Amino acid sequence: xAQVIVxxxxxxxxxxxxxxxxxxxxxxxxxxxxxxxxxxxxxRNLDLIMGxxxxxxxxxxxxxxxxxxxxxxxxxxxRVDTLAILPASQTRDKDALTREGVSTIxxxxxxxxxxxxCDSPAGIEKGALLALxxxxxxxxxxxxxxxxxxxxxxxxxxxxxxxxxxxxKKDKVKEHLLVTRYDPNRVExxxxxxxxxxxxxxxxxxxxxxxxNESVLKASNTGTPVIMDTESVAGQAYKDAxxxxxxxxxxxxxxxxxxxxxxxxxxxxxRAA
Amino acid sequence: xxxxxLPEAFRLRAGxxxxxxxxxxxxxxxxxLPALGDxxxxxxxxxxxxxxxxxxxxxxxxxxxxxxxxxxEGLHKLEIVxxxxxxxxxxxxxxxxHAGLPPLRAVGAEAEPAPPxxxxxxxxxxxxxxxxxxxDFSGSGRAAMLVAExxxxxxxxxxxxxxxxxxxxxxxxxxxxxDGNIHVYGALRGRAVAGAADDATARIFALNFDPELVAxxxxxxxxEGLGDAPIGKPTQVRLxxxxxxxxxxx
Numbered sequence: 001x002a003q004v005i006v007x008x009x010x011x012x013x014x015x016x017x018x019x020x021x022x023x024x025x026x027x028x029x030x031x032x033x034x035x036x037x038x039x040x041x042x043x044r045n046l047d048l049i050m051g052x053x054x055x056x057x058x059x060x061x062x063x064x065x066x067x068x069x070x071x072x073x074x075x076x077x078x079r080v081d082t083l084a085i086l087p088a089s090q091t092r093d094k095d096a097l098t099r100e101g102v103s104t105i106x107x108x109x110x111x112x113x114x115x116x117x118c119d120s121p122a123g124i125e126k127g128a129l130l131a132l133x134x135x136x137x138x139x140x141x142x143x144x145x146x147x148x149x150x151x152x153x154x155x156x157x158x159x160x161x162x163x164x165x166x167x168x169k170k171d172k173v174k175e176h177l178l179v180t181r182y183d184p185n186r187v188e189x190x191x192x193x194x195x196x197x198x199x200x201x202x203x204x205x206x207x208x209x210x211x212x213n214e215s216v217l218k219a220s221n222t223g224t225p226v227i228m229d230t231e232s233v234a235g236q237a238y239k240d241a242x243x244x245x246x247x248x249x250x251x252x253x254x255x256x257x258x259x260x261x262x263x264x265x266x267x268x269x270x271r272a273a
Numbered sequence: 274x275x276x277x278x279l280p281e282a283f284r285l286r287a288g289x290x291x292x293x294x295x296x297x298x299x300x301x302x303x304x305x306l307p308a309l310g311d312x313x314x315x316x317x318x319x320x321x322x323x324x325x326x327x328x329x330x331x332x333x334x335x336x337x338x339x340x341x342x343x344x345x346e347g348l349h350k351l352e353i354v355x356x357x358x359x360x361x362x363x364x365x366x367x368x369x370x371h372a373g374l375p376p377l378r379a380v381g382a383e384a385e386p387a388p389p390x391x392x393x394x395x396x397x398x399x400x401x402x403x404x405x406x407x408x409d410f411s412g413s414g415r416a417a418m419l420v421a422e423x424x425x426x427x428x429x430x431x432x433x434x435x436x437x438x439x440x441x442x443x444x445x446x447x448x449x450x451x452d453g454n455i456h457v458y459g460a461l462r463g464r465a466v467a468g469a470a471d472d473a474t475a476r477i478f479a480l481n482f483d484p485e486l487v488a489x490x491x492x493x494x495x496x497e498g499l500g501d502a503p504i505g506k507p508t509q510v511r512l513x514x515x516x517x518x519x520x521x522x523x
Binding site: 150151153154156157158160161200201202203 | 423425441447460462
């Protein structure tokens with residue numbers, strides 16, 4: 001049986017899709033058969049971040065509506081052969097998703113994959129609810145900022161009450177906190193929430209801290225999941241997070257401000273660490 | 274045979290509701306209505322078409338002195354919908370019933386406790402969106418409901434007829450309500466409403482006192498009104514007359 005993992009946050013723009021792409025790629029690099037599903041119907045982005053936008057023929061809505069078979073819609077990654085992507089539709093809206101349709105897709109994927117990642121849209125409406133409904137585990141992506149923390153708190157409550165596991169009164173969804181866009185310098189200046197504060201409010205195990213890093217934007221624009229940029233701090237932090245997800249005990253890195261950033265480092269922040 | 278194939282027309286179920294109580298102190302509608310209209314004008318839309326219960330316990334008047342029909346009419350003009358009465362003598366209840374106001378029985382209340390006369394009602398919060406656990410009344414002594422998980426933004430927990438003990442944090446945007454006392458062995462960052470069934474002796478205890486709002490028996494204080502309360506410290510909140518008192522714990 002595959003493990004279903006939802007990548008969620010409540011708030012938009014915190015790094016769900018970046019995280020979905022990075023974690024899915026990281027798991028696949030470890031030899032796990034992994035598929036990542038874009039649930040953001042109408043605002044599809046995952047295919048861009050994964051660099052497969054030119055290979056999209058069918059999407060999740062086509063599969064749900066019986067216009068295409070699942071295998072026709074799945075895009076196999078060319079870099080990592082254990083990785084596949086199921087894109088969202090850009091021309092429909094979230095109402096095109098149905099719980100039965102998603103259930104069938106997840107069941108079918110379960111036979112072939114070890115991990116099914118669900119990249120949730122922002123909000124707590126239909127698309128987000130469907131993305132988390134079937135989850136066994138949740139990666140809650142949070143920025144060190146009060147509104148993001150509160151929205152994550154809200155989504156944790158939703159996970160506890162509206163997921164399939166909650167409805168069927170099974171073991172609760174296993175929750176992981178991933179703090180992204182963490183800037184130790186701004187934390188030190190008091191402009192960002194401290195990691196301890198975020199952990200204290202959300203009170204779930206910490207999977208990782210991804211530092212604010214220019215390599216993320218570059219990775220998005222070139223369609224390469226940032227975890228493949230092994231030189232960058234963000235890529236390394238994601239790699240650590242994947243390791244921890246698989247049970248490794250790794251120390252958290254990149255939590256302190258870099259000492260005296262030189263001109264070179266400021267220009268090429270990712271490269272210098 | 275045919276009765277078996279008929280679709281079900283209704284289901285009868287018990288339900289609990291949060292209602293505002295208008296405690297009458299003066300039997301004359303002409304004294305009550307203008308003041309009421311004035312108060313509601315300051316909160317426009319707040320109570321439009323809100324169902325309201327008329328509290329009779331504080332009324333020191335003979336039943337025949339109370340113009341229930343005039344009151345009902347006046348309330349309707351203010352777009353407030355009276356649906357029944359609570360408290361009061363048997364004769365008073367009957368008089369109200371003749372004006373179409375049936376007596377309602379408060380949950381868990383056998384006798385109406387003497388209420389603080391100028392209680393500010395807490396507006397009923399938006400309908401609970403997440404399922405709240407049911408209180409567990411097992412064990413002896415006073416019932417208490419125990420919550421061991423963080424209460425998260427958007428969640429609402431009500432310990433009906435019981436104390437509420439939370440051994441984790443209550444986050445901003447969450448709401449905990451108890452008919453009895455509230456204990457939070459963590460940070461209280463959301464809203465806490467104790468003595469919700471009008472128990473002015475209820476108290477709120479929090480290890481880390483940092484709330485958005487606290488209320489006891491209808492008296493409330495928002496964060497800005499907490500004054501010199503020991504924010505961030507172990508704190509006890511209680512009602513002294515109509516004053517809310519904040520004292521450090523331990």
